[in-house]
Amino acid sequence: MSLQAPSLPDLRRDVHDAARRARVAARALALLPTVAKDAALQSAADAVVAHTERILAANAEDLEAARAAGTPAAMLDRLALNPTRVDGIAAGLRQVAGLPDPVGEVLRGYTLPNGLHLRQQRVPLGVVGMIYEGRPNVTVDAFGLALKSGNAVLLRGSSSAAKSNQALVDVLRASLISEDLPADAVQLLSAADRSTVTHLIQARGLVDVVIPRGGASLIDAVVRDAQVPTIETGVGNCHVYVHEAADLDVAERILLNSKTRRPSVCNAAETLLVDAAIAGVALPRLIDALEHAGVTVHGGLGADADEADLRREYLSMDIAVAVVDGVDAAIAHINEYGTGHTESIVTTNMAAAQRFTDGIDAAAVMVNASTAFTDGEQFGFGAEIGISTQKLHARGPMGLPEMTSTKWIAWGDGQTRPA
Amino acid sequence: MSLQAPSLPDLRRDVHDAARRARVAARALALLPTVAKDAALQSAADAVVAHTERILAANAEDLEAARAAGTPAAMLDRLALNPTRVDGIAAGLRQVAGLPDPVGEVLRGYTLPNGLHLRQQRVPLGVVGMIYEGRPNVTVDAFGLALKSGNAVLLRGSSSAAKSNQALVDVLRASLISEDLPADAVQLLSAADRSTVTHLIQARGLVDVVIPRGGASLIDAVVRDAQVPTIETGVGNCHVYVHEAADLDVAERILLNSKTRRPSVCNAAETLLVDAAIAGVALPRLIDALEHAGVTVHGGLGADADEADLRREYLSMDIAVAVVDGVDAAIAHINEYGTGHTESIVTTNMAAAQRFTDGIDAAAVMVNASTAFTDGEQFGFGAEIGISTQKLHARGPMGLPEMTSTKWIAWGDGQTRPA
Structure with missing residues (x-):
């Protein structure tokens, strides 16, 4: 005993x-x-x-x-x-x-x-x-x-x-x-x-x-x-998805803010998804920007991050990277790997943005905005007791x-x- | 095996x-x-x-x-x-x-x-x-x-x-x-x-x-x-509370409707509470009306129903009876014995009705109305999937x-x- x-x-x-x-x-x-x-x-x-x-x-x-x-x-x-x-x-x-x-x-x-x-x-x-x-x-x-x-x-x-x-x-x-x-x-x-x-x-x-x-x-x-x-509450494997019609300046800004503003909080980005159609141009630039900001990048142009990294909520200066084939593949990936917290698409294409906001199953879906906005103060609540990632109540x-x-x-x- | x-x-x-x-x-x-x-x-x-x-x-x-x-x-x-x-x-x-x-x-x-x-x-x-x-x-x-x-x-x-x-x-x-x-x-x-x-x-x-x-x-x-x-969903030990300022015609009508309309459903009354101040007059009349309607009455003027009866959801032509000493005692009794479904007060006293609706912790609180109204169709929803007795969602x-x-x-x- x-x-x-x-x-x-x-x-x-x-x-x-x-x-x-x-x-x-x-x-x-x-x-x-x-x-x-x-x-x-x-x-x-x-x-x-x-x-x-x-x-x-x-x-x-x-x-x-x-x-x-x-x-x-x-x-x-x-x-x-x-x-x-x-x-x-x-x-x-x-x-x-x-x-x-x-x-x-x-x-x-x-x-x-x-x-x-x-x-x-x-x-x-x-x-x-x-x-x-x-x-x-x-x-x-x-x-x-x-x-x-x-x-x-x-x-x-x-x-x-x-x-x-x-x-x-x-x-x-x-x-x-x-x-x-x-x-x-x-x-x-x-x-x-x-x-x-x-x-x-x-x-x-x-x-x-x-x-x-x-x-x-x-x-x-x-x-x-x-x-x-x-x-x-508050488990966030949040994604930033850079669509083929993204403005890459906007993409870089949103990605860096989502990842590095406060890496230890639940609304920080943990995975970057990039459309295959623009990966050749976009990925080297975005990875370079991340690394310059001190982020360790898992996966990249040659190969996606492995399964374990894609599922991880790092809460640190790390990010997983994967290439996807268009908005439907991005939605499918996020609905499979995400935790239903916050998901962001960067695009100038209205139909893609609409499809993403309709198809993603999460508490918050952002279009051309940082994942860091999911927060009671930012939403104008004055204060928050936590961030629910469940669907009930x-x-x-x-x-x-x-x-x-x-x-x-x-x-x-x-x-x-x-x- | x-x-x-x-x-x-x-x-x-x-x-x-x-x-x-x-x-x-x-x-x-x-x-x-x-x-x-x-x-x-x-x-x-x-x-x-x-x-x-x-x-x-x-x-x-x-x-x-x-x-x-x-x-x-x-x-x-x-x-x-x-x-x-x-x-x-x-x-x-x-x-x-x-x-x-x-x-x-x-x-x-x-x-x-x-x-x-x-x-x-x-x-x-x-x-x-x-x-x-x-x-x-x-x-x-x-x-x-x-x-x-x-x-x-x-x-x-x-x-x-x-x-x-x-x-x-x-x-x-x-x-x-x-x-x-x-x-x-x-x-x-x-x-x-x-x-x-x-x-x-x-x-x-x-x-x-x-x-x-x-x-x-x-x-x-x-x-x-x-x-x-x-x-x-749907467990209802519902009470009808007859306040000392009740109109006894209204009380009798509401009690009989709440108990006998469909005794097997969750919004049926299972316990009658009567104020001590009017028990001598009200209880014999209400018990008589219940018994004439074919209801078996547990407890009455001499003694309250026992603990087990006061906690039971009969779902049958049975009812428990207890005498309480005013609206605060009624609220305390209901919050202790009720299942948080539907509770009804019969009174002509506005302050008592207000105190009751404020103090009762239940999904629905009725003033001078039958407990049978707690129902999606009656509330104008068109249809219902069930009646929640929890507080979340x-x-x-x-x-x-x-x-x-x-x-x-x-x-x-x-x-x-x-x-």
Whole structure:
């Protein structure tokens, strides 16, 4: 028997108890007027700034442990907070306070022939679970979006950020209490044991939705083992397809921006497809531009990248290259190898662009534009909780409306339904 | 080793192969113009009517086997087809042909400050799995709604209706071929083995959504073991709550309609809640009315129904009764015991009605109206694929728009995103 075994039933009970407390809090949050939620968000922003020192002290402990464990520099950077980043976290809360409240929006409504007044309106989801890695700012972002949309949130962050997350959640909970709101609107689950993830995603009837944010393996595991509804996010094997009628200046600009702007994010391009008809001219130029920008190119004019490279989400300064025979072949390749995130065609041919946007099965399809635009801020949502790559409920960047469900309400005066 | 064991890997392969063929068909369906889909639906309706004899012969075999197995009369009636019912099935297809096509509808759109033209439009889900019991009409209804919304459908019906379903699907597939459309838009999975359900709900990446329609145990099992997204449907422990300010004539009418109109459907009332303040007057009258209508009443003036009865979805001429102390107690009771389907308050007090519609967490909340109104036809959808009791993607009756996802499409002229 392992040392951890005896604690497992307790962890399950802990997660379920937290979910039950979250549900009680959620019932109260669902009825809060917008002004009360916005005041709470401003108060939370003030509290985060006021407790900068405490938050940074906790973060320093996480960083020290991570350094001692030999964590790579890039991951240390994602974990690290400083006064500017803490201010940025608080600013994010204020920004959410300024966004429209989705709750109560009437989506449809009509009066039935029998006089029944029917309307469909947005309501909070209820209890939202978030599973995420590294960055402590997600802790506060998720709280802010959940609160504004009337949801209670259960946070399961990375163990590497445990102390930072605990300090942030302590500050948020105290701030809620100061506003006479239920502290259980935000709760941090233990990251000490992997099993809390399992308990969270299997708490059917207690948790309304779980949103995993992280690498492909985390998301795969969550979606596979979940018994509560989940939303798959953010795995992007995105393609830039250079059609034979492309303007190569535009193609080069879009390709470089899609690949190198921020190679570690999910909307970065991972594969370049070039039409065979122009490969002789276009490929040497595009490969040269990529290499000059510091990108390692897999495959090229002589041979396509191999199967494994064509399927990879590098998240690094690497790109796979393949030659395709026209727009239909490009569509077929992308629908086979892509992850349904963002796909871009570069062309001056309207029919090809139309065929591509019709035929591609993805959350976002770009014509003569960088894949980097798939982002809640860019789409004008103000903030996003993640980018859904599934088809159910939400697809693409998820803002506040995507954090809601709906309810049908019918007002009558004694209507009954004929047999 | 059981006799069936050797066949299991083959059934898994069969289901996966069917899903792959469905995906190919779905890509074609997604691009079909509305006129082509409507013509196919009319042609399918003609074919169903033209093959009435063949369909009834297959149904007679199912009925004979069911009778020999001692199937109860109510279930035989659900299974049975006759010329009138076959005409009704065909009429359903024609009705769907007359509904608006949801595919291509633009839900949102704007031009970003950099000139990028962005729009979100409805697209088909892709491959939809349906798991259902008894009624062969669901086979054709699901096909019609899936085709109109551009989806391919994998049908897993009941083994008791296997021959009827096969005859119907054969007719539908031949009719698709006659319209030059892919026959694999509709496929019937083997009902001979329970494992085809498992393979269907675990075909991640091959199936976009599974909709189970049937009893609570089927739906529970599907949702618990699924690895593809599912939509929970149709389990309804619906309440009629008679508030102290109710008009008792209205209360009696709504209660009887909600309970007795069709006791076997999910929107039927299963529990009556009465305010303590009026229980002395209201309960004897309402119980008397129920009993006169042939309803068996569990609990009453002396004592509430027991816990098990309060949780039951009878789907029969039974009802549980409990006394509650005001609207907040009613809300708390319903949110604890209900299944989130349909809840109705009877009152003349506006504040109580508002509090009830705000506080109840369910797909539909009625004020002075029968629970029987929660239905796609009644809501004006023309047809429904089921009634969702979950919060993600769709909640309440699901019509054609609920059979779609969305896609963001951006048209640019070389836009890149600043660092």
